[in-house]
Amino acid sequence: MAEDRDMPVIDLQDSGKRAALFERIRRDHSVEIAEDYVELIADLIETNGEARLVDLADLLGVSRPTVNNTIQRLQKEGYVESKPYRSIFLTDKGRAVAEHARQRHHMVLDFLHTIGVPADIAEADAEGLEHHLSEQTLDCLARATEALKKASGHGGNQS
Amino acid sequence: MAEDRDMPVIDLQDSGKRAALFERIRRDHSVEIAEDYVELIADLIETNGEARLVDLADLLGVSRPTVNNTIQRLQKEGYVESKPYRSIFLTDKGRAVAEHARQRHHMVLDFLHTIGVPADIAEADAEGLEHHLSEQTLDCLARATEALKKASGHGGNQS
């Protein structure tokens, strides 16, 4: 009744559900960059005392104007604060996001190391994975990591 | 020597390495959509006998013109073939990508289920995660999944 054509076997009635998944992916993309920036700004402030545009550009591997653009967006969205020609600071919102991102990053990394992924590959993959984990999954991942550590811990190392 | 300013504590010498990670992320984005489309086209062909633009649009939750645009890009890049006003087919290259994507999808889903993520959340997260796993990590993930199944299932349902 919902389909006028030839009633395909695939679940087109449920397309709304499936579509929602992809919608989340698209939404996530806009958040990913915010997280990467904010996390990096937090790192820079912690280690350097301040976050300069030029350092962000170098570390992210993009041009200065690109960073400038993004910082202005992040400022509009309330993650960062900065006055013209001055360095960049996090808002409370930004700090919260950075903290959260860092936790996820560490957890993913810990997991990847535990399952035997070489450090450099783990670093690279974590960067991509960390933005796509729900709280639920993060939770389960932590438990699984513990389980695996215990399992391999007192028997020895897995190959 | 490399830094003219005040020699920050963070590893700016190594910014090239870090930048490369983010570069990969950015590159991945353009591939993600291709994979999603191609995977879905394969599904539709398998279940319906053909992949229509209108079904892709419904399932992806985007407008028809958007699908049309993307299909034209994918055609230029050699993943799909289609003549005007006709349905969409995969090239060999497209089929290979679809197969690969599907394998990763199943593996990620299997893993998430194994660590106890509820099915609907697993579906949603898998959609985001599956594009960011290197071969190495995929391999380790498969082994970890087996290990966890064995550990938790040795009284139960494991084949």
Place this chain on the structure above:
DNA sequence: TCGCAAACTTAGCATAGGCTAAATTTATAT
């Protein structure tokens, strides 16, 4: 067969993120 509805395409627009080149501001060093 021929009209109408569904499917597809085109046109025109918006936003995000990328770039280079050219201002502009800030900071430094002589």
Place this chain on the structure above:
DNA sequence: ATATAAATTTAGCCTATGCTAAGTTTGCGA
């Protein structure tokens, strides 16, 4: 104190992905 270098911003461009509205084409049913 001021020229110059470094950092930041502005301007203008590009591509990808999204949208709506308005054409085309296809194909089905009366």
